Amino acid sequence: MLRYLARKLFIYLLTFIVAVTIDWAIPRFMPGNPVDALVSRIALMPDANAALTSYFMAAFNLDQPLWQQYLNFWWALLNGDLGRSIMLFPTPVTTLIGRALPYTLGLLLPSILLSWYVGNVVGALAARRKLLDNTVLPLGYLLTATPYMWLGILLAWVLGSSLGWFPLAFGYDQSLKAEWTWKFISSLLYHWILPFASLFLVALGGWAIGMRNMIIYELESDYANYLMALGAPQRLVRKYAFRNAMLPQITGLALQLGAVVGGALVTEIVFSYPGLGWLVLSGIQNQDYFVIQGVFLFIIVGVLLANLIVDVVYVIVDPRTRVGLQGDAA
Amino acid sequence: MLAVSDLKIHYRTLAGAVKALDGVSFSVADGEIMGLAGESGCGKSTLGKALIRLEERMQYVGGQVVLDDKVLPIADDRAMNPYRFSEVSIVPQYAMSALNPTRRIGRMIDELLDARGLKGSTLRPELERRLAILGLTPDVLGMYPIELSGGMKQRVVMVLSTLLDPSLLIADEVTSALDVASQKKVAGALVEFRDRGYVKSMIVVTHDLAILAQVADSIMIMYAGKLAEKAPTRTIVEAPAHPYTRLLLGSLPEVGIRFEEQRLPGIKGRPPSLLSPPTGCRFRDRCPLAFGKCVEEPPFIEIAPGHQVACWKADAHAQG
Structure with missing residues (x-):
């Protein structure tokens, strides 16, 4: 187990160094100064x-x-210094990121976790109800094939522009001061709904389809057949099937993280949402090396960290990986 | 005591109903281990499964199954549930993968027993005792299936399947995936469980006649969805009455013969399609003894005590 973790950590460290190097190089490839x-x-x-x-x-x-x-x-990075912004000189990049990060996390964490959870439950239900299956499957394919920003634009157009139910842009009502009052918090939530919904819906479709297929596969597996032959109630068989079908979905979560983060950046730009995506866009427009570097560095660290957590969780929930780590048990 | 009468099970396919079991009647006495043999596709596995749980594409068409004077509701999946495990049980063909890979074995067994309204903890001592009979320590209950060898998993499944002392156990190709040494152990375990009264009667489904000669009290031979012959093991081996049984036995290797010098005889031709089986005796196209009367279907009748055959020439043969 420890050897496994050490090996994983080593790989993550290598990935980190390479990613940070690319992160440093890319802004400097841009023409101009x-x-x-x-x-x-x-x-x-x-x-x-x-x-x-x-x-x-x-x-x-x-x-x-x-x-x-x-x-x-690298020297500055190891000292926790990401430099100063050029476009908003002399604000330190860490301050800018600190300001934008809560918005991005507030979008990302709920949409990733909720879509994963709801998608798995909906998929599992669809696997055993024909009627639900007939709606979930086509809808799921439609959602998962939709690009993030396209769904964002669609939602903004229909619910924001045409119907006027939701605001089109910004993290909160610009006439309000940022303070912990109910008025401000409700304004925050109100502005949060559309960008959240577009991230949530796109991810939901993929999870639901994946889970539905996995459950059907598990219910036809040998252990499920054996349990049913021994008269086990459907409840127990489905519990096992759900748990085992969850394992590939955990791996899927790790694989999807990068894509969701990318989607979140684009969605923030669609909704002029003051998160990291918005920040990196203005950074690029102003050729602000240090802002671009800093934001991508955060994303690199975030994705790597999330993957590491998934790796550890997987080892805990699937005994087969654990046995594999110790070498073949006698 | 198991009594099956005129059981008909079809498979639904796009091309139509495949009549895998076409009117099968037989009985298995208490304490009897009955071997069930035949070529692939003869319906032996279908029969084994039909007695405990019909697969989705299997369709009950007719017939009755009576176990210990109770009619088994084999066509009704829900109504059948109380009988499974406690009255009828199965050691499946896929015993190697029959255990949930992500649960410790002991916990899985407890959860199954609890779900059946039994207390896992009260049965634990008996479970451990029976594992010990098959040479397994209680440690296996704390392990995941992947930590066990194939033979160990097979034995765990055998113990679990028979834990509630079922009246009837169906052992479906239990020796097929094992090496010869393990085959012998499993065969011995089957007899041992019957002798100890854990299982009243047993149907051992296999294509391996050599194993049946070791464990079975009687052997039933099936051909193309129908019964060909049932007799005590000795009779089947020494004086088979059905020409199919004799050809089947003739195609087995014998000790002391070098097969470089002598080709092993097979049975020419192939079994008929069960989508639209021919009328009359189904073996007649491949049968060396076929004559005019074989266009009529031969009845499955008793020619000697405990010896039933479906062949027009059986009588003459058994005596000659």
């Missing part, structure tokens, strides 16, 4: 521009050779 954009916004005399540019280049350490920048980046 963030400082030029910053300076042109200030719009001074041409010779003052040149002085300012060289000042900012030095301030952000962008005048150093690339390898030096790369080492600087």
